[in-house]
Amino acid sequence: MATSVTDWRSNEALAYGIFRFTFGLNIMMRGVVRIALGLPAFQNYMLTQFKDVPVMPPAFLIPFASVLPFIETIIGFCIMVGLGTRAALIAGALMITALVFGTMLRQDFTIAWLQLDYAIAFFILIALRSWNLISVDAKMGRHAMSPAAPARV
Template identity: 30%
Template sequence: MSNKKLAYHSFRLAMGISILIHGAVRIPKLTQVADGISAEFADTLLQGTPSLIAGYFIPLAELLVGIGILIGWKVIRYALAAGIALMGILMIGTCLIENWAALPSQIIHAIAFYLLLMSSLTWQPRQKDY
């Protein structure tokens, strides 16, 4: 295996595990996580039901994105695109509650997902020549 492939697969594995575990550890305590997120957003535009729904959605989305990245193959490009979108959603929330310390981590994850998605080693469908 070339260094390029080894680096790609190692990085993909690390990013998949990172986002998978971040969601997985929250699943057993999903109600508490959702309630906590809802409480954090009590004084924002997303107070109440929207933040409660997000509190249930985000850990599940993190778990599924991580699984998709680890599976690879044809699933990976959609998982990486979903990961970028998820980071965008998280950044909106982070900015609304002014938790500036969390923002760099989300930006780094979005960039990492982007780099993996743009890699020539990530599966992509054949382009039809017309």
């Protein structure tokens, strides 16, 4: 279990803030670059990647490739600045899950391992969110951990 941290100057808060910022920047820039290069280029890339996957129809790929860069940009920005951190991290983890699904359909196991690294980073950031003291959430007083619902027996 993570240590209780209350000082934003602590090593834990600084490490978390720097890692969260860097990871968010990574996710955000994936989307920004895809948008800047033009959605048709990314759509064509996706169609090429899935051309030999019969269970992934182009009718699904085009809309997915059209919204993914915007989703990456928004999720990445929110993680980077620590705005709605918990929701952004959960959304990002689910986004990576969807990407892993597609990657496994393509049987690209090398990329699937890389995506697992992203999943681990999301896990770490969610698990250590109590260290999220250098963020917009903390500044707005929304840092407090969400209480878990009591278990029903």
